[in-house]
Amino acid sequence: MATFLYRLGQLAFRKRRWVALMWVAILAATAFAAVRAPAAPDDGFAMPGTESQKAFDLLDQRFPSGNSEGADARLVFVAPDGQKITATRYKEAIDEAVTAVADGGQVATALDPFDVHAVSKDDSTAYSSISYAEKAEDLTDATKKTLTDAADDAREAGLTVEIGGSALGVAPEFGGTTEIIGVAIAAVVLVITFGSLVAAGLPLLTALLSIGVGVAGIVAVGLSTTTTTLALMLGLAVGIDYALFIVSRYSAERTAGHSPAEAAARAAGTAGSAVVFAGLTVVIALAGLSVVGVPTLTKMGLAAAATVVIAVLIAVTLVPAVLGFAPKAVLSRKVRTALRGGDGQGAGASGPRRPRGTEPTPTTKPDTSAAKPNMGTRWARFVVGRPLPVLLLGIVGLGILAVPTLDLRLGLPGDEAQPTSTTQRRAYDNLAEGFGPGFNGPLTVVVDAKGAQDPKAAVATVAEKLAATDGVVSVSPAMFNKSGDTAIISATPSTGPSEEGTKDLVHTLREERAGLKADTGATMLVTGTTAVNIDVSQKLTDALVPYLAVVVSLAFLLLMIVFRSVLVPLKAALGFLLSVAASFGVIVAIFQWGWLAGLVGVEQTGPVMSMMPIFLIGVVFGLAMDYEVFLVTRMREAYIHGESTGQAVVTGFRHSARVVVAAAVIMIAVFAGFIGSGESLIKMMGVGLSTAVFFDAFVVRMTIVPAVLALLGDKAWWMPRRLAKIVPNVDVEGEALGQGQPGQALPGHLDEQGREAVHV
Missing domain, CATH: 1.20.1640.10 (Multidrug efflux transporter AcrB transmembrane domain)
Known part of the structure; x- marks a missing residue:
């Protein structure tokens, strides 16, 4: 391995212009492909094999038009202390707000809380459920402004108004300011480490190139942008690390007295070997995410693994090439001074002109034995x-x-x-206070009565069983599909979505399925956001x-x-x-x-x-x-x-x-x-x-x-x-470098032009 990478680094140093042009061309090609690639489909977050996912799949079949993936919102209205939301002036303000939202664009439905009994028992709180025809990321600014303006108008009437749901939600961003600050800190640390602006900039340049090629490639092959999160984080991390180690080894080899070409080749052969195997361990960790069985995680892992592979290739090819362009600029002032001291040639010494990018090998290696620890x-x-x-x-x-x-x-x-x-958090708190902690995490119970003799009677039995279960505070009327063989029932727990009591309730309901199946012939599946979260947590824990x-x-x-x-x-x-x-x-x-x-x-x-x-x-x-x-x-x-x-x-x-x-x-x-x-x-x-x-x-x-x-x-x-006889000896440490018989040209010594010198 060390010998192969030594020769690769030697070749990259010699052909540095071609290597640099090759990576620029690769970046341009992947960027062009990414720009021309069609928009990637939204993969969603599927959890194959879980009960909640099976229920969603059943809903897609039995309720083809009712299982919308559009955004939703809740306008939560709270009356002032000591007053009721049912007061005339408050009802009028709420009606005007709901009407304004309903008249806006992209709205599918906007329900009046007083028509659908969405008012708390103490008449202090009410909410309007709003559904949109588009996903949250596709809502226009005008649509969102209509929603916030309606809330502002209702506030002028004296109401406390908050907005929940996904309409105003923004997916967490991992890019932008955080990465800029990280890169700035990285630059400062690298300058302190190397004592050279060029040496500090080289790892940053190669890291940015790695994530540029990686992310462009991800988009070009049609993966959604959510898969780039891990690729960005790790591409930046390993891109800096790998170049950092090779440049550091190059500086050490130059300090030891080797010519630029020899030092670059040795750095590629030794530190480059470590980079390759370190990269393989990262790839193993990322590719291993496929074991979890979550498609989104699998795609994220494989995409990030590909970015790491690119970072390794750039480190062992482009870094030696760039060192050829700036063989002395990447060295600290201390190292450059030491090299000049052992150069054997004064400033005005005459002699044959050296090729650009090379220096004579010092006749005497700098003495580092007495260096301060x-x-x-x-x-x-x-x-x-x-x-x-x-x-x-x-x-x-x-x-x-x-x-x-x-x-x-x-x-x-x-x-x-x-x-x-x-406002989402305040809306959540207001709903929990007005309707109970479980209101924010209702369970969706899907009843498949296709095999029952009397589907309606079977669904009614299921609803009664749900209402009688400890931990359920209310059960909604059943909503049937057109065929009348499948129904949806909403059950509100007494505990919050993330509490252990809700998790226990989900398990209890699922344990009752066998008995209900025997009594009614219908199958009950528990799903909904809360159940999905529980299933996801369990699957990830098991994996x-x-x-x-x-x-x-x-x-x-x-x-x-x-x-x-x-x-x-x-x-x-x-x-x-x-x-x-x-x-x-x-x-x-x-x-x-x-x-x-x-x-x-x-x-x-x-x-x-x-x-x-x-x-x-x-x-x-x-x-x-x-x-x-x-x-x-x-x-x-x-x-x-x-x-x-x-x-x-x-x-x-x-x-x-x-x-x-x-x-x-x-x-x-x-x-x-x-x-x-x-x-x-x-x-x-x-x-x-x-x-x-x-x-x-x-x-x-x-x-x-x-x-x-x-x-x-x-x-x-x-x-x-x-x-030891079975395990291959890959020679990561570069033990073979510099070994050879007299008169034989082997890796270990390069002359000023980067040619192999005869070992004597």
């Missing part, structure tokens, strides 16, 4: 000197943080999770262990090939599980228990978003294995060149700690930007991702890992002989 070296020596206390402290600390995970509750929060500053098993197992095998060790991959996997558990503990403590909720800006505690475990594991696993590969490959490289395990750990930190820290800080800054969002779900993602990266990079990879390696000693790199 950097912070990474000092930290590694500290850990190696006292590995057991450091290991125990790290494990116990993360273990304590992980304790709240035992109380993890999953769900899909709705408007109750919105900030109180939003969590298989997903972890598949991803961790495949990554274990891959890392075993990379490090030719059994214990190093095992330690990597266990460390990842520990950091993720600690991150979930922080999420539960903040978003469920309310600890430090005010500091983070959480206004309402509740269950953790159902997708959070799968999503966080997929993203963080990829980044964690990146840090593992880049840090430990440097250690193994030093080990196979004769250093003891303890000294190899110190050497690995001396060369890699700075760039791993920089990569982690960049990712933490990008993800922490989400914490400032007003959306609770995005805020939760920001907290989860930023804390997980922090724990994994600084506690696991840079503390627990060196401590474990120091304790294991040479056993860390042990592999059974029989297994």
